[in-house]
Amino acid sequence: MPALITPALVCAARHHGEHGAIARLLTPHHGLLAGYVRGGRSRAMRPVLLPGNAVKAEFRARTEEQLAGLSLELEHSRAPLLSEPLPAAAIDWACALTAAALSEGTPHPALFQALDGVLGAVEAAPAARGWAAALVRYELLLLAELGFGLDLGRCAATGGDTDLAFVSPRSAAAVSRTGAEGYESRLLPLPAFLLEGGTGEWRAILDGLRLTGFFLERSVLTGWRADVLAARERLVERLGRVVG
Structure with missing residues (x-):
């Protein structure tokens, strides 16, 4: 399979094996992707794998089912x-x-x-x-x-679209002050x-x-x-x- 090279945001990383790490990155066009970072626990790579960092990521895998090998280049650090x-x-x-x-x-x-x-x-x-x-x-x-x-967008009780002040925890729909009268304590602001x-x-x-x-x-x-x-x-x- 061809390598995927993409900008990404580091979302999570966990230790894997004695020296490596599995990182989960959010990419702009392929969603959340995971990959194995060889030497991910090293002094050089730990600062790269911090959550929030922007990186250039290269994923390589022989098959779609295999966890990809992942190489990272730090683009922007949020470590401070x-x-x-x-x-x-x-x-x-x-x-x-x-x-x-x-x-x-x-x-x-x-x-x-x-x-x-x-x-x-x-x-x-x-x-x-x-x-x-x-x-x-x-x-x-x-x-x-x-x-x-x-x-x-609209009140679940009255159908109106003004004075919306609550959300029903049951329907996840907005409720106006008029529609909520008497039930305010049961609703979410x-x-x-x-x-x-x-x-x-x-x-x-x-x-x-x-x-x-x-x-x-x-x-x-x-x-x-x-x-x-x-x-x-x-x-x-x-x-x-x-x-x-």
Whole structure:
């Protein structure tokens, strides 16, 4: 089989054997791909395999069923961010979610662009509020790409498209204030920035994370995938401290 050479984002890596590592990368046109990195545990390769790094990847395999051998060239390192608790937690979660949620070999070009954008925002923003809303939108996009998208266009109760303020946890559809009357405690808040754009206030961002987290946990991060939720809990806890 011919080699595949592609830009990619490192999402996860784990030790394999005495010296190697298996890396999972998100690529723009081939989705999530895994490969064996010879010498992946070496001093030279460990900094390359950090989550969030942008790399040039070359996959080589004799057959489609065989785990590909993987060579990596570092294009852009985000290692300096990993010494900062909030950016490190955001990168850890976004990459862990991607590696756990996606099936290998299924193209998700919109997710590649969105994840690259979130990682760039974490790197460029002077404070967490500059990237937290983008992370919520990334989670919404991932839900939609996997077939669990939320219907935020119209009220599930009245059919109207104004004053949408809640989401039904049962139907994943928006509900207006009028339609929700008397049932507010049973619904999830729908932050306005998800409909109107912008970054949102902190309370709205936390509501957004609560919203996406509910559906990720229910529909995507089940079984063994639930292990990655610990990374999300660390991030939400640290963001909660910012709000105070």
